Structures are given as C-alpha cells and as structure tokens.
Amino acid sequence: MRRTMLVAAIFLGGCNTPPLGFAGIDPVRVEVEQSVFDVRVKDGRAHALRVNSEFAPNLAAVAPRARVAIELASGCQIVDGSLMGDPIFVTADLRC
16 A cells, blocks of 8 residues: 555656756746646747646647647747657757
C-alpha cells in the first residue's frame, strides 16, 4: 500500500512540472477558447502546457490556441516553423 501511494504521488507531482530548462519560472495561465495553458518564457523560448482536459485533442487543433497563448503571455511573436510538441506540451522560439 505504501509503495502504491509513493508511485501515485510521484506521477501526480509531475502533472504540471515544466521541463528542466524552464524550472523555477512561474507560469502565466492563459485561456484561449476551450484550452487553458500554463506558459513559461525564458531566454527567447516559450513552453506551453495545456492544463485542462479536452476530448480527443490533436496538435492540429491545439497548436493555433497554443500560439495565441504563448504570444499573449510573452508579448512576443513566435518564430515561423518553431512551434513544436504535442496536444499537451508545446514549445516555440520567440522573436521579441
């Protein structure tokens, strides 16, 4: 039982954890249409983590909303072709 609770705590603790390059940066929460993102910006790069649940999301549907969220949170434009990721985690290079 104790082992099960430890494993569950480790997995749940990682649900809203940024990658190491963005560790220690407080997120800016941005809502775009039905998607909610925690956006972190550092050194000309941005990381957007979608924190809400959506039915069967795919990157093609989420990417335009992630782009808007990153640009709103950072005040910068995304470099063309740099938006990458999946329906949960999206990263991009910024031009400020």
